Amino acid sequence: MFRTITFALAGLAAVTAAGAQSYRMQPAISVPGDGGWDYATVDPLARKLYVAHNDAVAVVDLATMRAATPLGPVAHSHAVVPLATRELAVTSGGDDSVRFFDPARGTQSASVAVDRKPDAAIVDRGTGHLLTMNAAAGTVAEIDVTAHRVMRTIRVKPGLEYPAIRGRTLYINNEDANEIEVVDLAQGTIGKPIALPGCEGPTGLGLDAPHARLVSACGNGVAAVVDLATGRLAQRVPIGRGPDAVMIDARRKVALIPAGQDGTLDVLDLSAARVTPKAKIKTAPGARTGAVDPVTGMVYLPTATLVASQGKRPGAAPGTFHILVLKPN
Numbered sequence: 001m002f003r004t005i006t007f008a009l010a011g012l013a014a015v016t017a018a019g020a021q022s023y024r025m026q027p028a029i030s031v032p033g034d035g036g037w038d039y040a041t042v043d044p045l046a047r048k049l050y051v052a053h054n055d056a057v058a059v060v061d062l063a064t065m066r067a068a069t070p071l072g073p074v075a076h077s078h079a080v081v082p083l084a085t086r087e088l089a090v091t092s093g094g095d096d097s098v099r100f101f102d103p104a105r106g107t108q109s110a111s112v113a114v115d116r117k118p119d120a121a122i123v124d125r126g127t128g129h130l131l132t133m134n135a136a137a138g139t140v141a142e143i144d145v146t147a148h149r150v151m152r153t154i155r156v157k158p159g160l161e162y163p164a165i166r167g168r169t170l171y172i173n174n175e176d177a178n179e180i181e182v183v184d185l186a187q188g189t190i191g192k193p194i195a196l197p198g199c200e201g202p203t204g205l206g207l208d209a210p211h212a213r214l215v216s217a218c219g220n221g222v223a224a225v226v227d228l229a230t231g232r233l234a235q236r237v238p239i240g241r242g243p244d245a246v247m248i249d250a251r252r253k254v255a256l257i258p259a260g261q262d263g264t265l266d267v268l269d270l271s272a273a274r275v276t277p278k279a280k281i282k283t284a285p286g287a288r289t290g291a292v293d294p295v296t297g298m299v300y301l302p303t304a305t306l307v308a309s310q311g312k313r314p315g316a317a318p319g320t321f322h323i324l325v326l327k328p329n
């Protein structure tokens with residue numbers, strides 16, 4: 001049954017297990033603009049939060065906790081990646097491109113054509129190049145961010161979602177195949193995929209580097225934990241339904257997984273050999289992606305008041321887009 005979904009911020013608080021890392025809801029940040037949203041990221045040097053928001057990039061000044069002038073336009077933005085060149089790379093899924101912006105001037109500096117529906121993106125620290133996951137085409141574009149030029153395109157498989165890199169290996173969730181694709185970046189070749197039995201629709205992916213494992217957020221309410229030493233699924237940990245991101249806070253040794261369908265944020269303990277639940281925090285419907293500040297540990301979750309109508313997916317009510325803010329205790 002379709003219905004209007006609303007929520008109130010008053011009284012939201014962390015629900016934690018004894019001795020767990022807890023978080024406290026802070027005042028939400030109102031952000032102008034309407035429409036959907038996707039990935040978010042914190043630039044700890046610039047002290048900015050960027051959110052792919054419909055046909056633009058929402059910007060929040062973390063020094064003042066206020067929305068700043070958005071960047072754009074973009075044709076259905078999906079991911080925003082701060083670069084060492086002091087530009088921002090934004091995947092533009094509506095016109096199959098990556099657009100580069102100068103955030104200081106608020107202007108676009110370049111546009112690079114890639115394959116169909118570029119979605120998630122990540123910087124390869126080994127080369128400094130940007131890697132875009134072109135979901136519909138099933139390819140990965142490697143872009144020289146200084147020259148604004150595609151260096152090569154690696155054919156993988158359609159359904160590509162969020163990636164992670166360890167050494168010279170790229171791991172990519174495949175939402176359609178329920179597996180993790182494995183790419184040798186040095187050779188540009190495809191390895192044997194990692195099966196994720198019991199995981200439906202993996203989207204968000206995070207690397208727990210100290211334990212050499214991946215944490216994948218699955219749409220059916222589990223987090224799939226992969227041991228990279230064996231290349232196999234090691235655990236399935238219960239989480240909320242409808243997640244779309246895995247945020248790794250290395251300093252606090254936790255993985256944070258927002259679930260938009262249930263309106264919860266799961267905090268998973270990464271400090272031991274096995275991943276265990278630490279806390280489940282009530283957030284809001286629609287809060288399915290987010291970003292964590294690696295310095296402060298503050299968590300930012302974009303959402304809006306959702307309105308559903310017959311035969312359509314819930315959408316954002318006009319004028320309600322905002323960022324939920326959680327502070328670690």
